[in-house]
Structure formats: structure tokens, C-alpha cells
Amino acid sequence: MRIYLIGAADPHLTTRLVRASNRHQALNHVAQSLFNVRVASQDDLVAHLAKGIKVEITRDGDQLKIEGVE
Numbered sequence: 001m002r003i004y005l006i007g008a009a010d011p012h013l014t015t016r017l018v019r020a021s022n023r024h025q026a027l028n029h030v031a032q033s034l035f036n037v038r039v040a041s042q043d044d045l046v047a048h049l050a051k052g053i054k055v056e057i058t059r060d061g062d063q064l065k066i067e068g069v070e
Helices: 024-035 042-050
Strands: 003-007 016-020
Touching: 003 024, 016 024
Parallel strands: none
Antiparallel strands: 003 016
């Protein structure tokens, strides 16, 4: 296992050191402590689209490489 350094674009968030088998596992560990994820309902979509929140499309994993992190 390696120790990964996970930092956020938001300077108010703490940098984290996470021991994990791979970067996806490390990032998932941190993300679970910061975010709740569920499938959006139709009501969620209507409400959030009306506020101007756009649907984001995920990118291929190869495009998500963080410089200096494996």
C-alpha cells in the first residue's frame, strides 16, 4: 500500500494523507467523508435545473490523473 496526499482546490479544506491500495480507493475514502451521493429524483432534477445547476458529464479515468500522484 502507498500513502496518498489528497488536497482540495478549496484552500479551506484540509489536506489528507490516506494509506490505500490505489488512488481511487484513497479518493473514495475522502469523498465519503465530504459528500452524500444518491440517484437524483425527478423532483431533484426539476428543482436544481431551475436554479441553473447543470448536469455534469464524467470524464474517462485516464483524464483524471493528478500530477505527481499515481
